Amino acid sequence: MEEQIKSFLTYLTNEKRYSANTLASYSSDLRQLCAYAESQRKAKDGTASVGVELNAQILAGYMRNLRERKYTLSTVARKVAAAKSFLKFLTETGKLRDDLSPQLASPHVNKSAPRPLSISEVRRLLAEPGKARTFEGKRDKAMLELLYATGLRASEMVGLNVKDIDVRGSKVHCSGRNLRARLIPIDQHIIQILKEYMAGARSQLVNNEEENALFVNHRGERLTRQGFWKIIQGYADKIGLKNEVTPRALRHSFAVHRLKGGTDLQSVQQLLGHAHVSTTRVYKQAEARS
Incomplete structure (x- = not known):
């Protein structure tokens, strides 16, 4: 087989x-x-x-x-x-x-979007990794900040390579699902966090100079989606968030907060990498309820 x-x-x-x-x-x-x-x-x-x-x-x-x-x-x-x-x-x-x-019968899965975090909850979550003052803490700070700034999927986040960060252009190159590539703008605050991580913590965590992954684990290898999920949930537990906090929840929070801030639906669709705007409308509905 x-x-x-x-x-x-x-x-x-x-x-x-x-x-x-x-x-x-x-x-x-x-x-x-x-x-x-x-x-x-x-x-x-x-x-x-x-x-x-x-x-x-x-x-x-x-x-x-x-x-x-x-x-x-x-x-x-x-x-x-x-x-x-x-x-x-x-x-x-x-x-x-x-x-x-x-x-083979596939189980029914509720595809409703998770509850978005409030802006204050996001701020507390993003602040937590910096308290550790370790290489892993600096990596986690960079990951969480980048995730909330871009709304990347977990698979897209762990799939990033160092070359995907355009420091001069302040953009992230993302391959996306089914090879739908997109460029996502990021502000200088996030660029600075990433530059510090790449020059400092990442260089200490990587064992092999040929490793291309932007985010690596304690063995110096590309971080997995499961590892990424555990990291986020670990910080959520530390600050006492009761609901399960996943990479998808932060992606959802990014979209809802962008819409609340006045970004139009089509722009959010492009940022999220949705093929159809109907997929993005679920965030608009959540924004209206929150």
Whole structure:
């Protein structure tokens, strides 16, 4: 199945032009499915099989396994979406006789936007990393300030490279979803924070001079989305914010506060990288309620 997964990822790269972060998620999710299928075949036959085939029984067991692991609904939905796309690809390319994708039922996920933080809550959150006076604290300060200043998605934030920061032009280059690139302006206050981080903390955290990632973890490697989420939630807990605070919540707060400040809907749409203005209207509705 490994070769089939590689073929599928190549198809997504060349034909669908999926972003690197989406490809990484699909790769991880499908290899989890592959590992589960192989474990079931080994349990049944006593031997592992690289060429393990998928069937309705294995897929039903995989769904039970996902539920038992107590993943969030959104995580399960993503894994199911990856598996369904993979199964359809196998059918279309003749690797499977019958399309098994209907065997997988995706859970309903409430896609309503999270509650925006108040401006005072955002200020407290942004101030917290600076109290540590450590390399990680300076990194976290730069990350949170940049996130609230740009409204980047978590995947876009951790995907940034040093070269994506245009210090002279005061802009951030973001590849975005499905390779929709955009330039986001940032003010000199944020530029200064980033310059200090890149010259100081980042240079101390990075172990390999060839590392391109803007934000790195304690091992000097690119920070993951999960790591980024834990960092934000950790600071939210420290200042006593009761609701779950995620990168998406800060992105939402950015949009709502921009609209409250008088930025028009189309401009916010461009900043957020939405393909359709209808997607951005949810923030307008939240701004009206707040």
